[in-house]
Amino acid sequence: xxRIALVSFLMCLVAFTSCKNNQKVNDGKIPFDFDxxxxxxxxxxxxxxxxxxxxxxxxxxxxxxxxxxPFDSTFTTGAGGGYTYSGIGWYRKSFITEKEFxxxxxTVLFDGVYRNSEVWINGHYLGIRPYGYxxxxxxxxxxxxxxxxxxxxxxxVNTTEQPNSRWYTGSGIYRHVWLVAKNKLHINQWGVFARTxxxxxxxxxxxxxxxxxxxxEADQSCTVITKLIDASGNEAxxxxxxxxxxxxxxLKVEQNIQIENPALWSVETPNLYRLQVEVRSDDLxxxxxxxxxxxxxxxxxxxxxxxxxxxxxxKGVNNHHDGGPLGAAVFxxxxxxxxxxxxxxxxxxxxxxxxxxxxxxxxxxxxxGFVVIDEIFDEWMDGKTPAGYSPHFEEWYERDVENWIKxxxxxxxxxxxxxxxxxxxxxxxxxxxxxxxxLLEASRKHDDTRPFTLACNExxxxxxxxxxxxxxxxxxxxxxxxYETDHEKYPNRVIFGSxxxxxxxxxxxxxxxxxxxxWLEGQLExxxxxxxxxxxxxxxxxxxxxxxxTGCEFWKTWPTWPWRGADCGVVxxxxxxxxxxxxxxxxxxxxxxxxxxxxxDESARDREICSFWNWPKVEAHWNHDKVGDTLAVHVYxxxxxxxxxxxxxxxxxxxxxxxxxxxxxxxVPYEPGKxxxxxxxxxxxxxxxxxxxxxxPAKIVLTPDRKTLKANGQDLSYVTVQVLDTNDVPVPFAxxxxxxEVNGAGKLAxxxxxxxxxxxxxxxxxMEAYLGGCLAVVQSTDKKGEITIVAKSGALPVATATLAAx
Numbered sequence: 001x002x003r004i005a006l007v008s009f010l011m012c013l014v015a016f017t018s019c020k021n022n023q024k025v026n027d028g029k030i031p032f033d034f035d036x037x038x039x040x041x042x043x044x045x046x047x048x049x050x051x052x053x054x055x056x057x058x059x060x061x062x063x064x065x066x067x068x069x070p071f072d073s074t075f076t077t078g079a080g081g082g083y084t085y086s087g088i089g090w091y092r093k094s095f096i097t098e099k100e101f102x103x104x105x106x107t108v109l110f111d112g113v114y115r116n117s118e119v120w121i122n123g124h125y126l127g128i129r130p131y132g133y134x135x136x137x138x139x140x141x142x143x144x145x146x147x148x149x150x151x152x153x154x155x156x157v158n159t160t161e162q163p164n165s166r167w168y169t170g171s172g173i174y175r176h177v178w179l180v181a182k183n184k185l186h187i188n189q190w191g192v193f194a195r196t197x198x199x200x201x202x203x204x205x206x207x208x209x210x211x212x213x214x215x216x217e218a219d220q221s222c223t224v225i226t227k228l229i230d231a232s233g234n235e236a237x238x239x240x241x242x243x244x245x246x247x248x249x250x251l252k253v254e255q256n257i258q259i260e261n262p263a264l265w266s267v268e269t270p271n272l273y274r275l276q277v278e279v280r281s282d283d284l285x286x287x288x289x290x291x292x293x294x295x296x297x298x299x300x301x302x303x304x305x306x307x308x309x310x311x312x313x314x315k316g317v318n319n320h321h322d323g324g325p326l327g328a329a330v331f332x333x334x335x336x337x338x339x340x341x342x343x344x345x346x347x348x349x350x351x352x353x354x355x356x357x358x359x360x361x362x363x364x365x366x367x368x369g370f371v372v373i374d375e376i377f378d379e380w381m382d383g384k385t386p387a388g389y390s391p392h393f394e395e396w397y398e399r400d401v402e403n404w405i406k407x408x409x410x411x412x413x414x415x416x417x418x419x420x421x422x423x424x425x426x427x428x429x430x431x432x433x434x435x436x437x438x439l440l441e442a443s444r445k446h447d448d449t450r451p452f453t454l455a456c457n458e459x460x461x462x463x464x465x466x467x468x469x470x471x472x473x474x475x476x477x478x479x480x481x482x483y484e485t486d487h488e489k490y491p492n493r494v495i496f497g498s499x500x501x502x503x504x505x506x507x508x509x510x511x512x513x514x515x516x517x518x519w520l521e522g523q524l525e526x527x528x529x530x531x532x533x534x535x536x537x538x539x540x541x542x543x544x545x546x547x548x549x550t551g552c553e554f555w556k557t558w559p560t561w562p563w564r565g566a567d568c569g570v571v572x573x574x575x576x577x578x579x580x581x582x583x584x585x586x587x588x589x590x591x592x593x594x595x596x597x598x599x600x601d602e603s604a605r606d607r608e609i610c611s612f613w614n615w616p617k618v619e620a621h622w623n624h625d626k627v628g629d630t631l632a633v634h635v636y637x638x639x640x641x642x643x644x645x646x647x648x649x650x651x652x653x654x655x656x657x658x659x660x661x662x663x664x665x666x667x668v669p670y671e672p673g674k675x676x677x678x679x680x681x682x683x684x685x686x687x688x689x690x691x692x693x694x695x696x697p698a699k700i701v702l703t704p705d706r707k708t709l710k711a712n713g714q715d716l717s718y719v720t721v722q723v724l725d726t727n728d729v730p731v732p733f734a735x736x737x738x739x740x741e742v743n744g745a746g747k748l749a750x751x752x753x754x755x756x757x758x759x760x761x762x763x764x765x766x767m768e769a770y771l772g773g774c775l776a777v778v779q780s781t782d783k784k785g786e787i788t789i790v791a792k793s794g795a796l797p798v799a800t801a802t803l804a805a806x
Contacts, residue, residue, distance in 0.1 A: 027287050032108065032177040034060045034713065037092040042156075046090045047120035049152040053092050060713060061177055064170040065089045066159070067327025067750075071759045073561040076162040079543040080385065081169065082564045086159040089172050093153045095179075097144050105182045105215060106144065108153060109137040109189070111359060112175035114328060116158040122151055130392040132169060133321075133355035133376075134400045135407050137180070137189055161387035166378065167320050168541030168565070170328020175358050184215040185222060185245070186286040187279060190406035194275050195449045196294050197256075199308070204262040204294045206237070210253040210277055214245040221245075222281040224253050228292065229274040230263065236273060264308050265293025265412045267348040270369035275410070291366055293412025299451055299473050299494040301487075304529040305415075307371070314371065314530020315588045316349030317342060317570070318499060320539040321357065324573035325752030325762035325777060327540070333716045335361045337705065339368050341571055342536055345581055346588025350413075351498060351532040354378035354421040356404045365413035372411070373453065373475075373498070373532070375418035376404050380435050382424035398442045405446040417443060418498075420454040422477060427458070429465040436467055455498035459486065468493065473529070475499075480522050481514040487527050497522055497531035502570055502580045503615050504662035505607060520659065523587070533584070534613060538569040538756065546614035565756040568613035572754030574775035575718060580615040583636040583663060592639050592687045594679035596620060599632035607632070607665050619771060621732040622691040624670045635664040639679040639687065647673040694772075695725035697734045700791050700799035702776075709746070709780040709787070711805040716749060719776040719789055719801060723769050730772045736793040739766040740776050745805040746787035749779035780805045 037056040045051050066077075069085035077084050110117070114132030118125070122145060126138040145151050159171040180189070191211030198205045206228065214220050221244050228236045239255035263271035275292040279285045297307045305312050319338070323330035335358065342350075350365060351373045365372050377397075383390030401419075408414055419439040425432040440452060451472030456462050459479045463486070468474050475498025476482065483495055504519050522528045538546075543560055546567035565573065570581040582595035599605065601617035618634050635642055637656055644651040644666055654664050668675070672693040679687045701722045709715040723734035742748045750762045753770035760767055767774045778789055787803040 027289055028181045029109070030179045030181065032093070032179045033062070035093065036061055036063075036173070038063065038065070039090050040065060040087060042088045043090050046092065047125070047154040047156070048123045049150075051092075051152075056090075056092070061091075061173040062175055062329035062331065063091075063172045064174045064327035064329035065157075066169075066171040067325075067329070068763050070761055071564050077168075077541075078163050079560040079563070080163050080166045080541055082167075082540040082543055083561060084168060084540065086162050086171060088160060089157045091155040091157070091173055094150050095153070097147050097149055097151060099147045101144065101147070101181070103184060104141070105184055105186065106140045107137045107180045107182075107189070108140055109135065109178040109180050110173065110175070111135050111177070113155065113157060113173050114159065114169050114171055115164065117173075118156045118158075120152075120154040130396060131389060131400050134403050135175075135356070135359070136403060163385045164387040166384060166542060167539060168322050168328070170322065172329070174328040174330075176360075183285050185220050185279065185281070186213055186215075187211065187277065187288050188213055188250070190403070192275070192277055192288050192290070192410065193406075193447070194292050194410055196296055199262055199264060199294050199296050201264070202261060204259040204264075206257045206259065206292075206294065208239065208255045208257065208275070208277070210255070210288075211250065212243070212245060212253060212279065213250045214247060217247055219244065219246050220281060222279050222285060224255070225278045225280065226255050226257065227276045228257055228259060229276060231271065231273075236260075236262070259294065262294045265295040265366075266307055266310075267312065267369040267371060270367055270412075272366060272412075290410050291363065292410060293366060295412055297371075297415055299416075299529060301492050301494050302527050304494075304526045305496075311526065312348070312371075314349040314496060314532070315347055316351055316371075316373075316530060316532035317347055317536030318351045318353040318532050318534050319536045320353060320541070321355065322540050322573075324537070324540075324575070325750035325775065327762070330358065331714050331716055331779075332360045332364075333706075335364045336368075337575060337718060338537060339364050339370065341575055341577070343368060343370075344589070345570070345577075345585045346590075347536070347584075349373070349530060349532065350536075351375060351418070353499075353535075356408065359407065362408060362411045362413060366411050370413055371415045372413040373416045373418050374404075374408055374414045375421060375455075376401065377420045378422070380420060380423050380425055381431065382428065384424060397439065401439065401442045402446055405443055409447045409450075414450065416451045416453050416473060417447070418453050418455060418475065419443065421498075422455060422457045426456060426461045426465075432462070432465050432467050433470075436470055440470065451494075453498075457499075463490075480518045483518065483521055483525075483528055494529060495527065496529035499534045500531045501613055502533050502535075502568065502584075504583075516662070523658075533570065535566070535569045537571045537575070538565060538567055538573040538754065540565040540573070542566040543756070562757045562759065564759065566613070567756045573756075574752045574754055576720075576754055576773070576775075578615065578754075579618050579620065579634065579636070582620075583634075586636045586638040586663075587658075590638075592679065592681050592685055594635060594637040594639065594642055594677045594687050594689050596675060596677050596689050596691050597634040597636070598622060598675070598691065604632050607634075619732060620691055621730070621772075622673070622675045622693050623732055627671050629670050630667050631670050633666040633668050633675070635666065635677050637664065637677075637679050639681045641680045643678045644668070645676045645678070646671065692727075692729050694729040694731045694733075695727065697723045697731050697736060697796060698726045699724050699797050700736075700738065700793060701728075702789060702791055702799050702801035704778070704789075704801050704803055707803050709778075709803060709805045711745065711780055711782055711784045713780060713782045715780040715805075717778045717803055719778060720773065721767075721769070721776055721791060721799075722773045723793075723796075732772045734769045734772045736796065737766055737768045738774060738791050738793045741765070741790050742778055742787065743790070744787045745783040745785035746778050746780055746789075746803065748789075749777040751776050778803060
């Protein structure tokens, strides 16, 4: 067999792929995101190599062509899709067949294309993928042109049929693309499965399975070497197997690695090893590498969840996949920023609603310390939308399930697989039993080490069907009222709140009624493994969910346009924490704190009345139209004593106890000045928070969250834009239209604000302030140098900030 050392081969491929600066090549997996040609609408013949695309736009992926268009109430995506554009988009990419491809297998791997993607190579049809959240790949090898000639990869995306989702999906190649080069003897795509068998502080046992394929015409002999490398670069454990594999054969190699004194992975200390697999036959033939965490976990019907033998209450959120103003085309740093915001709140768990996430999001969950419930479907065969996944379910579910589990199963963060959310089959016993058995059979063959679940919003039905007895753990959506009775009736059932509303008090006599005492039970009782708020971040689509004032009549009077998205998160879509965030931080984070939020609307006068999915209309400012009006003041805290002062005068000290009330509620006559809260812990530590009356807008201040970016074409800095008065107090009523420009080695990726009724384009270079601020997202190019962002608004002084790309 002709052997080419893989290391040398990959060095040659760097030139071929036209990778941007600082793009890493790893294990034959080469970034393929750059220099695509794109055009909206259908273009018959665009799959053919000779098609003239000279007038097409040159761009990089990830790319979302829906978010680039204006919001429009006539778009057929409707309220569910946030009144965004849908249609057909074509992508084409040219690349050269290099001599290093001789005797190699070349595949293209898509992390995600929404949706109905069809792919061609040099005019040869490779296939279609209806589901927009699956990762998938195609073998290009048989259709490559001879050495030195150009190849054309063409992708057609079609989101015309609407509505096809209950939330915003985006359109296009919205996740990364990779070119994967392998020898004919190779490790299969997602063919390595590592799992902790047992672990404690003294020792650990890790099993590793490696799927190999031999596409050579002759039998092969090789050695498979698997190592775990610790954070210091030292070998922590190793296993080695000598293998004979016949021509055309696929086989699985089973290995075990023993580790002494392992560094265990947890949410507090997310220690990671590097899992490294090499296939050698004299030279290096193939390799695989990923991070790996050594940990054990357990769900118990009485004790909830434990990680490495220690009880851990799941303090989680649900999130949809969009990145706010970026739409569905989310870059890696966006995930990191979102998780950092949630981590600061005290969040330790994520539920991927309601589809497989990007691989990068799971990688950050691994490295930052979150546990994850990884979910695949929002509907099975009985669809929720006219053009959703249900028509494709029977044909595609096995392939989508296989790719989902095999892709994600090496992540230590993943603690459970969810096969569905609020399925309409909960109204049909026979179909429910049939499909859950189909899904479990298809899933468990790829991972039998993690529990399987689904999320129920009609728990009474599934209780009567016997479906939940087939699962390992049970997700309750807005069903806290059933926790106690179901725990008694089904003593072996593991219960967790797969979706819970963010506000602790229930909005009166309505759907899924639950009391404060039942909410408190979910927070304090160990048998409830934890909860996942709906949601962590506001999102595009499901327009109007969370509108304050709709209360329990929401289902009868669903608010639509001018709403563009859901207002139910504890963080707005730009990443700015809302009042509910600070309440959760007080509840979930042990750091002593106090926070003030003040009524901005009469709907906030009654603490126990609120929209089902939102928070009362309160904000952290002290501006009001009329002196003397009595305003409701929320104080969120985790300390037992809080004193409130207005302009230095005490308004009294109150005791706080979660078992009595979720937060302190004051009524304060308004007068301009400063409102302050002082909290004192049992140990005498004092914490404080203040809001101050703001004057008229005087200036704009730009605050980048990062001042140094990688010059790789995909790095981001999120720039907070604030309108301040002459005393540097944020002006909450400021709504200035602010225009942005970016010069130098960067570009403006998006702008946005937290107003879910704004229709200003995220891509238009200007945005109005909302609650005194907005957001600008700066993206690096492949050039090194200085980046300057400039903000202008009427007569206010021009604001600038400087970054660097290195």
